Amino acid sequence: MEGCDLLLVASWVLPMVPSGTVLKDHAVAIRNGRIVALLPEAEANARFAPRSRELLHEQVLLPGLINAHCHAAMTVMRGLADDLPLMTWLQEHIWPAEAKWVGAGMVRDGARLAAAEMFLRGVTCVNDMYFFPDVSAQSLQKIGMRAVVGLPVLEFPTAWAGNAAHYLDRAEQVFNEFSAESRLRFALAPHAPYTVSDESFLRVRTLSDQLQLPVHVHVHETAFEVDDAFAKNGERPFSRLQRLGLVNEKLIAVHMTQLTQREIDACAQFGVSVVHCPESNLKLASGFCPVDALMKAGARVVLGTDGCASNNDLDVFGEMRTAAMLAKAVAKNAAAFPAHAALEAATIRAAEALGWAEDIGSIEPGKAADLISVDLSRFTQQPVFQPASQLVYTDAGSRVKNVWVEGEYRVRDGELIADDLAVLNGLAQHWGERIRVGQAA
Numbered sequence: 001m002e003g004c005d006l007l008l009v010a011s012w013v014l015p016m017v018p019s020g021t022v023l024k025d026h027a028v029a030i031r032n033g034r035i036v037a038l039l040p041e042a043e044a045n046a047r048f049a050p051r052s053r054e055l056l057h058e059q060v061l062l063p064g065l066i067n068a069h070c071h072a073a074m075t076v077m078r079g080l081a082d083d084l085p086l087m088t089w090l091q092e093h094i095w096p097a098e099a100k101w102v103g104a105g106m107v108r109d110g111a112r113l114a115a116a117e118m119f120l121r122g123v124t125c126v127n128d129m130y131f132f133p134d135v136s137a138q139s140l141q142k143i144g145m146r147a148v149v150g151l152p153v154l155e156f157p158t159a160w161a162g163n164a165a166h167y168l169d170r171a172e173q174v175f176n177e178f179s180a181e182s183r184l185r186f187a188l189a190p191h192a193p194y195t196v197s198d199e200s201f202l203r204v205r206t207l208s209d210q211l212q213l214p215v216h217v218h219v220h221e222t223a224f225e226v227d228d229a230f231a232k233n234g235e236r237p238f239s240r241l242q243r244l245g246l247v248n249e250k251l252i253a254v255h256m257t258q259l260t261q262r263e264i265d266a267c268a269q270f271g272v273s274v275v276h277c278p279e280s281n282l283k284l285a286s287g288f289c290p291v292d293a294l295m296k297a298g299a300r301v302v303l304g305t306d307g308c309a310s311n312n313d314l315d316v317f318g319e320m321r322t323a324a325m326l327a328k329a330v331a332k333n334a335a336a337f338p339a340h341a342a343l344e345a346a347t348i349r350a351a352e353a354l355g356w357a358e359d360i361g362s363i364e365p366g367k368a369a370d371l372i373s374v375d376l377s378r379f380t381q382q383p384v385f386q387p388a389s390q391l392v393y394t395d396a397g398s399r400v401k402n403v404w405v406e407g408e409y410r411v412r413d414g415e416l417i418a419d420d421l422a423v424l425n426g427l428a429q430h431w432g433e434r435i436r437v438g439q440a441a
């Protein structure tokens with residue numbers, strides 16, 4: 001008999017590779033935080049003598065979800081300004097609130113709250129973008145969330161940096177400070193074409209080549225952004241990024257609601273990853289990402305929640321459902337973005353987008369044991385004809401039972417064990433009170 005630390009035996013396993021696979025009564029063996037085997041239950045019982053065994057009866061086991069676009073620390077601004085268009089929301093509410101509140105304390109607590117919320121909804125990895133990325137990195141590392149931490153670049157001053165050169169210097173410092181952490185990686189995160197100059201984008205490109213980092217940026221979020229840029233410079237923002245040499249396999253382009261067929265083809269041809277944030281786009285009335293057209297062209301589409309101030313939660317299950325439904329309406333085709341495609345967008349495709357597919361995104365021997373199990377036993381998820389349908393089209397996010405990162409429980413039997421709920425409730429209340437009093441003053 002072969003030893004292993006943990007043997008997970010589940011009614012269904014969705015490994016994501018090969019595409020659309022559903023395995024009944026299979027087991028996953030884990031040793032030293034890595035997956036060593038995926039095999040039928042009977043074979044697993046004959047081969048392994050596990051130190052511990054978990055029977056996931058009427059549960060589906062799948063890779064941990066990846067939130068491919070988030071501003072984790074913004075949990076403390078949940079519901080601060082709702083029902084407003086993007087530029088009003090950003091310029092009149094979010095930027096002034098950030099000018100007042102962004103600092104190490106807010107980012108530390110906000111990122112911690114975000115990580116706990118995401119664990120409870122089955123997210124094991126986040127691609128984040130915010131100020132004080134060193135503080136986010138510490139919070140995420142402490143709670144045990146895998147992360148790609150975005151190193152922000154903007155032209156205007158914030159509490160984090162004074163100008164673009166300063167942001168870039170700090171980006172390099174943070175990258176060096178955490179380079180030994182295996183569950184943390186970094187990306188360069190120029191905020192958007194309308195807040196970053198050509199010169200700074202060229203410096204981002206050089207640094208991205210030098211450090212081999214992805215470039216995570218908001219692009220074509222609204223028609224206004226595109227029209228305004230075209231009126232000012234006679235160039236669409238995506239064309240501008242292409243001229244500056246940033247349209248390549250390292251580009252993680254968020255939103256992309258305004259795309260011509262030529263731009264859609266360019267995404268496929270140059271290996272760009274498009275992060276679709278359907279709930280944020282709907283809430284801010286930003287527009288619709290042409291998911292079906294992108295996928296038909298062969299482009300990679302992944303999913304993100306965006307920050308809590310524009311969503312207002314960090315539930316990737318919710319994004320899968322919204323994305324799957326919205327894609328059908330936009331394409332006028334009920335076969336667009338089916339359940340398995342939505343699940344892949346939140347797992348294996350997202351791992352590829354982050355350049356981390358050698359470790360995460362699917363259940364395959366050799367990969368990290370970043371896994372979740374979802375309970376389908378309750379009548380609200382029954383009967384189960386297709387587990388993927390239940391995961392995407394019912395309220396399955398509320399039925400997340402267990403979450404493991406590198407084989408360690410972060411949620412167990414529905415309870416958060418990565419952090420203390422009472423402390424988290426206190427922190428959220430504390431920031432609510434501080435911001436409320438500050439707004440009134």
Ligand SMILES: [Zn+2]
Pocket residue numbers: 069070071218254306307
């Ligand atoms: Zn965003």
